[in-house]
Amino acid sequence: xxxxxxxxxxxxxxxxxxxxxxxxxxxxxxxxxxxxxxxxxxxxxxxxxxxxxxxxxxxxxxxxxxxxxxxxxxxxxxxxxxxxxxxxxxxxxxxxxxxxxxxxxxxxxxxxxxxxxxxxxxxxxxxxxxxxxxxxxxxxxxxxxxxxxxxxxxxxxxxxxxxxxxxxxxxxxxxxxxxxxxxxxxxxxxxxxxxxxxxxxxxxxxxxxxxxxxxxxxxxxxxxxxxxxxxxxxxxxxxxxxxxxxxxxxxxxxxxxxxxxxxxxxxxxxxxxxxxxxxxxxxxxxxxxxxxxxxxxxxxxxxxxxxxxxxxxxxxxxxxxxxxxxxxxxxxxxxxxxxxxxxxxxxxxxxxxxxxxxxxxxxxxxxxxxxxxxxxxxxxxxxxxxxxxxxxxxxxxxxxxxxxxxxxxxxxxxxxxxxxxxxxxxxxxxxxxxxx
Amino acid sequence: xxxxxxxxxxxxxxxxxxxxxxxxxxxxxxxxxxxxxxxxxxxxxxxxxxxxxxxxxxxxxxxxxxxxxxxxxxxxxxxxxxxxxxxxxxxxxxxxxxxxxxxxxxxxxxxxxxxxxxxxxxxxxxxxxxxxxxxxxxxxxxxxxxxxxxxxxxxxxxxxxxxxxxxxxxxxxxxxxxxxxxxxxxxxxxxxxxxxxxxxxxxxxxxxxxxxxxxxxxxxxxxxxxxxxxxxxxxxxxxxxxxxxxxxxxxxxxxxxxxxxxxxxxxxxxxxxxxxxxxxxxxxxxxxxxxxxxxxxxxxxxxxxxxxxxxxxxxxxxxxxxxxxxxxxxxxxxxxxxxxxxxxxxxxxxxxxxxxxxxxxxxxxxxxxxxxxxxxxxxxxxxxxxxxxxxxxxxxxxxxxxxxxxxxxxxxxxxxxxxxxxxxxxxxxxxxxxxxxxxxxxxxxxxxxxxxxxxxxxxxxxxxxxxxxxxxxxxxxxxxxxxxxxxxxxxxxxxxxxxxxxxxxxxxxxxxxxxxxxxxxxxxxxxxxxxxxxxxxxxxxxx
Numbered sequence: 001x002x003x004x005x006x007x008x009x010x011x012x013x014x015x016x017x018x019x020x021x022x023x024x025x026x027x028x029x030x031x032x033x034x035x036x037x038x039x040x041x042x043x044x045x046x047x048x049x050x051x052x053x054x055x056x057x058x059x060x061x062x063x064x065x066x067x068x069x070x071x072x073x074x075x076x077x078x079x080x081x082x083x084x085x086x087x088x089x090x091x092x093x094x095x096x097x098x099x100x101x102x103x104x105x106x107x108x109x110x111x112x113x114x115x116x117x118x119x120x121x122x123x124x125x126x127x128x129x130x131x132x133x134x135x136x137x138x139x140x141x142x143x144x145x146x147x148x149x150x151x152x153x154x155x156x157x158x159x160x161x162x163x164x165x166x167x168x169x170x171x172x173x174x175x176x177x178x179x180x181x182x183x184x185x186x187x188x189x190x191x192x193x194x195x196x197x198x199x200x201x202x203x204x205x206x207x208x209x210x211x212x213x214x215x216x217x218x219x220x221x222x223x224x225x226x227x228x229x230x231x232x233x234x235x236x237x238x239x240x241x242x243x244x245x246x247x248x249x250x251x252x253x254x255x256x257x258x259x260x261x262x263x264x265x266x267x268x269x270x271x272x273x274x275x276x277x278x279x280x281x282x283x284x285x286x287x288x289x290x291x292x293x294x295x296x297x298x299x300x301x302x303x304x305x306x307x308x309x310x311x312x313x314x315x316x317x318x319x320x321x322x323x324x325x326x327x328x329x330x331x332x333x334x335x336x337x338x339x340x341x342x343x344x345x346x347x348x349x350x351x352x353x354x355x356x357x358x359x360x361x362x363x364x365x366x367x368x369x370x371x372x373x374x375x376x377x378x379x380x381x382x383x384x385x386x387x388x389x390x391x392x393x394x395x396x397x398x399x400x401x402x403x404x405x406x407x408x409x410x411x412x413x414x415x416x417x418x419x420x421x422x423x424x425x426x427x428x429x430x431x432x433x434x435x436x
Numbered sequence: 437x438x439x440x441x442x443x444x445x446x447x448x449x450x451x452x453x454x455x456x457x458x459x460x461x462x463x464x465x466x467x468x469x470x471x472x473x474x475x476x477x478x479x480x481x482x483x484x485x486x487x488x489x490x491x492x493x494x495x496x497x498x499x500x501x502x503x504x505x506x507x508x509x510x511x512x513x514x515x516x517x518x519x520x521x522x523x524x525x526x527x528x529x530x531x532x533x534x535x536x537x538x539x540x541x542x543x544x545x546x547x548x549x550x551x552x553x554x555x556x557x558x559x560x561x562x563x564x565x566x567x568x569x570x571x572x573x574x575x576x577x578x579x580x581x582x583x584x585x586x587x588x589x590x591x592x593x594x595x596x597x598x599x600x601x602x603x604x605x606x607x608x609x610x611x612x613x614x615x616x617x618x619x620x621x622x623x624x625x626x627x628x629x630x631x632x633x634x635x636x637x638x639x640x641x642x643x644x645x646x647x648x649x650x651x652x653x654x655x656x657x658x659x660x661x662x663x664x665x666x667x668x669x670x671x672x673x674x675x676x677x678x679x680x681x682x683x684x685x686x687x688x689x690x691x692x693x694x695x696x697x698x699x700x701x702x703x704x705x706x707x708x709x710x711x712x713x714x715x716x717x718x719x720x721x722x723x724x725x726x727x728x729x730x731x732x733x734x735x736x737x738x739x740x741x742x743x744x745x746x747x748x749x750x751x752x753x754x755x756x757x758x759x760x761x762x763x764x765x766x767x768x769x770x771x772x773x774x775x776x777x778x779x780x781x782x783x784x785x786x787x788x789x790x791x792x793x794x795x796x797x798x799x800x801x802x803x804x805x806x807x808x809x810x811x812x813x814x815x816x817x818x819x820x821x822x823x824x825x826x827x828x829x830x831x832x833x834x835x836x837x838x839x840x841x842x843x844x845x846x847x848x849x850x851x852x853x854x855x856x857x858x859x860x861x862x863x864x865x866x867x868x869x870x871x872x873x874x875x876x877x878x879x880x881x882x883x884x885x886x887x888x889x890x891x892x893x894x895x896x897x898x899x900x901x902x903x904x905x906x907x908x909x910x911x912x913x914x915x916x917x918x919x920x921x922x923x924x925x926x927x928x929x930x931x932x933x934x935x936x937x938x939x940x941x942x943x944x945x946x947x948x949x950x951x952x953x954x955x956x957x958x959x960x961x962x963x964x965x966x967x968x969x970x971x972x973x974x975x976x977x978x979x
Contacts, residue, residue: 045903052803209903210947214689215939218823227653239899255558256562269804271806280555376555386554
């Protein structure tokens with residue numbers, strides 16, 4: 001109520017200002033600072049990953065302000081804590097869009113967070129930039145997915161293992177929730193399409209925060225001693241990784257016997273432990289801190305200065321925020337306004353440099369183009385890039401390897417304007433499998 | 437140092453002739469140092485594929501001087517100077533020449549970059565070194581060389597192995613060599629039937645867990661009948677053995693999970709079981725214990741790294757003190773005002789647990805902290821068919837010691853006597869002159885201190901993060917309730933039962949369903965026996 005009063009007072013003042021055309025300070029809707037909402041967990045389980053993303057957003061906003069802001073206006077960050085609580089995330093998103101009146105929101109880590117704030121952004125026509133690799137099978141008009149979709153991370157990683165390491169037997173190990181389940185479904189189909197027999201695939205799910213890996217690791221060892229080269233594709237999330245890798249090391253499973261390729265383990269996760277026994281295990285990302293480009297060097301230097309410590313690492317979701325923020329800034333400059341509808345129209349097709357020395361382009365399906373890098377863990381907690389895709393890989397919203405989504409396409413430009421366009425029936429609304 | 441095998445000298449001589457194409461002067465096997473140096477000098481600029489070629493060229497020189505440089509490359513100890521391009525081996529902050537292994541004094545500020553390798557190259561290097569170190573002086577080196585040969589069988593190794601076996605006297609090395617030879621023969625298409633039949637029993641005796649795989653991969657359509665019968669009976673025998681050891685392994689895993697549960701729950705068995713306080717902040721005491729370990733290790737790392745192996749021994753008393761003091765403060769500050777009001781205690785301690793988590797998060801940051809394993813807690817050993825990891829084994833031992841010590845404190849000390857007196861009949865105890873508030877604080881401090889000890893142990897197998905405690909609080913309550921409130925032996929039996937049941941369910945039901953089944957089982961069990969496995973009898977029940 002108080003806010004509403006304040007706003008109408010502003011509007012009244014603005015109207016008065018424009019009518020009398022005096023030198024009153026500019027306070028109308030399109031004046032004053034541009035507000036950038038930051039919607040991350042700063043406490044609770046996910047704080048471990050998301051606090052860093054909040055910091056990197058603050059840094060990007062600060063940098064932009066040093067360069068004079070956008071459209072001649074200052075940027076103002078608005079930070080809220082969603083406390084790893086997903087209903088609260090929806091409330092906080094609503095608060096950002098209605099009470100704080102932010103122009104854009106950067107946030108969320110988990111898929112369940114994204115799913116719970118989605119209806120809010122749709123209803124209030126906000127903009128959300130989502131920076132984390134995810135399971136795909138989604139495209140929404142108000143959301144921009146700057147992390148990897150499965151075809152930009154999981155599929156190239158499996159290709160690498162098949163071609164370079166000659167892997168024939170696969171363990172798909174994951175935490176029991178939507179991202180690993182969907183990714184593993186896609187991978188299983190992909191492996192079968194490539195002639196892997198179903199008895200050569202073992203799928204294993206564990207609860208969040210699983211800490212006793214003895215049985216599973218010895219199962220993996222047994223599965224891997226069947227005479228064929230075996231690899232583990234890990235979608236194990238967050239905290240469960242440390243005990244998992246420790247158990248691997250303790251039971252003497254080395255990367256040269258059974259390599260583990262992980263999609264959720266980056267520099268930040270590795271900074272929690274001694275990586276000496278893990279050397280040679282792999283991770284697939286679109287960015288590694290060790291990539292040697294001038295852009296990356298500059299970014300790391302700026303990050304170290306901002307955070308006040310040379311020990312802090314950078315990781316893939318941070319790069320995704322960097323790209324997302326620059327894409328949004330470029331769209332604002334191009335459109336000359338922060339109006340969401342104008343941004344959604346302008347941003348498609350824009351290109352900004354990524355940190356690994358290429359250009360990231362916003363595609364009509366609201367995903368971006370990314371290079372895919374496969375890195376081996378080194379004993380200093382960094383990754384050594386052993387493989388890199390030749391070209392940028394465009395993000396695919398709907399997986400081509402799942403029968404229920406192969407015919408779906410997302411295109412938020414005229415004339416399609418649809419997040420789940422069925423190319424067979426040529427209608428918007430997707431197949432029966434899609435929930436959106 | 438090395439007795440260079442004849443085959444190598446021959447091979448090297450042949451290669452040196454080839455090398456003559458790009459090295460103007462052909463050098464003898466003993467004197468190809470300059471060629472080796474040239475190859476090493478090409479390493480910094482080489483791509484991974486070129487590195488593979490360099491490694492095989494180095495091996496082809498037949499000169500055992502290249503072993504250290506290959507080892508260093510495989511282990512990531514090989515660096516190059518970014519300005520001059522000089523390649524050096526770096527271990528423990530000292531630089532060595534890659535060929536002569538002489539120490540090089542660092543000249544001013546040098547910018548060193550590592551020469552990086554990947555898994556495939558590491559495997560190549562291991563196989564190469566294996567071939568070159570089969571005749572080394574150190575038996576351990578010979579064993580690992582033989583093992584590498586067994587892991588990547590190659591018929592060209594057979595003459596080398598024969599030569600080495602003829603000279604070998606050490607029984608352990610002989611076993612490893614015989615195994616490598618038998619494995620290789622089984623996989624050779626042109627070995628005679630007799631050779632192969634002789635190899636079968638050797639493989640099944642010496643290959644350990646890999647025997648079944650090796651034998652099975654030796655079977656194909658063309659396998660002669662007699663050999664097939666041999667192999668199949670060997671496999672059947674091995675599988676029977678394996679089923680037995682698998683069950684034993686499950687019991688061990690269960691014991692080890694049980695001991696973790698016991699450690700986490702035993703402090704709660706005091707505060708909840710003996711005092712009746714529902715302490716939701718118990719998990720945070722465990723977490724604080726783990727952070728104490730972290731602080732101790734950090735201090736040691738910075739001041740006296742040589743003490744690192746003792747870090748846990750130093751952390752134990754400190755963790756106990758820190759958490760016990762916090763426990764006493766909690767009891768004096770909050771819980772004593774809430775005795776007899778279970779709901780308020782629950783809510784207050786829950787709130788407290790959130791405060792403690794966020795405090796730790798603000799001080800140490802939200803990310804995991806690195807707590808290392810001392811050397812005596814890393815790795816594993818084989819005990820017949822079991823593979824036992826040291827960290828788990830020590831935790832089982834530690835849990836038993838803590839449990840025994842606690843029993844002694846409760847049953848043999850005057851503080852223990854007073855604790856039992858106060859919990860059984862507070863007013864009577866007070867009338868006998870026992871300072872009940874003091875005993876309450878001590879009891880709560882003891883329970884918290886033990887949680888801190890558990891934290892030191894858990895820091896070895898779990899993440900040290902602010903969320904550490906949350907993962908254990910539910911399990912701990914489950915154990916205490918299942919075992920019977922107020923009974924330490926119940927906690928012991930409860931923890932071990934749940935651990936073993938969990939591990940036997942996991943292979944069949946999966947980790948997620950296994951946990952659910954255990955929970956359902958406990959709910960049903962509590963329906964039948966509301967007071968748990970070992971119910972307290974007598975007047976104490978009604979107090």
